[in-house]
Amino acid sequence: MPLRALEVKNRITDMSFISYPPPKGNQQSTLMLGICTLEMDEYDSTIPIRSTYQLYTVKAPKGPPTSSSALxxxxxxxxxxxxxxxxxxVSQNLGNADRLLFAGLVDVSSSTSKTYSRKKEVAIGLTRVLNAADLTDNVEWETTPLWSSSQRNGGIGVPISAGISPNEKQVWTSSFTIWHSYTTLNPLPQRHREVDHPLPDGLAIALAILARKSTSDILHSLSQATPPSDSVVDIITTALTALQKCERVPSVWITGSMMGVALSIYRSMAKHCEDEERRQRYTERWRAAHDMMSMVSCLTAFHEASKADFLKRLLKACVVATTVPNDKPSQGEDDLFGSTPNSPIAREQFDPVLINLIHPFALTALSTVLESIQKFKELVDRNALSGEDLAAGRHVLDDLVVTCPTQIPELLKVLSEAKVEAGELDGG
Structure with missing residues (x-):
């Protein structure tokens, strides 16, 4: 569907379509076109630089799409x-009338740099939130500084492109100088805390998890703010409560996701905390979460491994490979194609599972697994077990290892020789 020509007087620096979800499900979403222009004089530096932002509403024509342009x-x-x-x-926490825009504005007069300061960076502007209805500032939202890397020669790179984080917590800006290019991470404005309807960090984490988005930008904001331990617990509780209300989401997946969030929060807080006692407390918490996640990962791997018959398939492939005839000419006189000499017997396709006996990495992993099983069996044999449950466990282990058709000690000897041969093939 074509658009009619728009007359723009000044230099266009940015142009993009903007869409918001409809207030109600049965209504159509609003599509707008935003055009940003720059007003500056190429020869007179005394004339201040100004920017203009113009919004256009775009509607589908009433007739056939091919017959007329969009309105x-x-x-x-x-x-x-x-x-x-x-x-x-702005897409987060939108109400019926909340259609907002993030706008990053570079302050040419350099007055912003006197208000904000950060190591190795200079504040060159502000990011504010505008009402899309009239482009006025929204007073319910904060105003955050726009940073740029300061250079040794005194130069400052002006951002020429930007990208917003998945959960609208930060914006990456790219700036260029004569010799280098730089990227800077800038915080995006959030609602003032005294407003009755802010988007809590816990709810933002829950929404990101449900949407399969990365929570790294939310966790980065939390680590920079270094909230108290009680606040972190409240954030995790809020997210967990919101996720548990979703009946179709498995509880195991919710717990695992939140455990990863808690691990990331406490590890980042331990990294940025200056108090030794609190740093130690945060470290103990993220390590406890890490241990729990490690056990869950091991359990998942164990369940997956228990369903597989890898060793059986590997040995079967070895037996089949040794019984396949060599590709020598057939001895019969009834060659189908009348070849001279007779056509060789076709060799069966190479079984990919045999790569585990050739590649040093896979072969080492296989040997390590079998060695671990054998060492565990020897450890159980050396220790006298008491109790019916422990004795039953020992009998189960004997059934799995001792009476297994595959003799693990003998197989380990063969694999040890194969590792030497594989190392020679690998050049080492």
Whole structure:
């Protein structure tokens, strides 16, 4: 569906379509076109640089799509002092009337750098939240600084492109100088805490998990703020409660996901904490979560391994490979193609499972697993077990290892020789 021509007087620096979900399910979403232009004089530096942002509403034509262009109507317009570097729609916590925009504005007068300071970086502007209806500032949201790397020669790179994080917590900006290019991580504005309807960090984590998004930007914001331990517990509890209300989500998956979130939060807090006692407490917590996740991973791997018949398939492939005739000419006189000499007997296709006996990495892993089983069996044999349950466990182990058709000690000897031969093939 074509768009009619739009007349733009100044230089276009950015143009993008913006869409918001409809207030109600049976309504159509609103599609808008945003155009950012830059006003500057190439020869007179005394004239201030200004940016203009214009929104257009885009609607489908009433007739057939091929017969007419889309209906484009002018929307709100605003002129800013400075250079507008990016505009993104705000999608988090939208109400019926909340259609908002993130706008990053570079302050050409350099007054922003006097208000904010950060090591090795200079504040060159602000990121604010605008109301899409009239492009005015939304007072319920914070204003955050826009940073850029400061260079040794005093130069400052101006952002020319930006990318927003999955959960709208940060924005990456790219800036270029004469010799280098740099990327900077900037925080995005959030609702003021005194507002009655903020998006809690716990709920944001739950939404990210349900949407299969990365929670790294949320966790990064939490680690930078270094919240108290009680706040972290509240955040995790809020996320866990929200996830448990979803009946179709498995509880095991919820617990595992939240355990990973807790691990990341406490490990990051331990890294940034300056107090030795609190750092030790955070370290103990993330290590406890790490141990739990490790056990879950081992249990999952054990269950998967218990369902497999890898060793049986491997030995079967070895037996089959040794019984296949060599590719020598057939001795019969009834060659189908009348070849001279007779056609060789076709060799069966190589079984991929045999790569485990050729490649040093796979062969070492296989040998290590079998050695671990054998050492565990020897450890059980050396220790006298008491009790019916322990005795029953020993009998089960004997059934699995001792009476197994595959003699593990003999197989380990063969694999040891194969490792030497595989090392020679690998050049070492």
């Amino acid at each position: 484009v109507g002018p929307g709100p317009r605003r002129t800013f002092d400075g250079a507008l570097t990016f505009v993104f729609p």
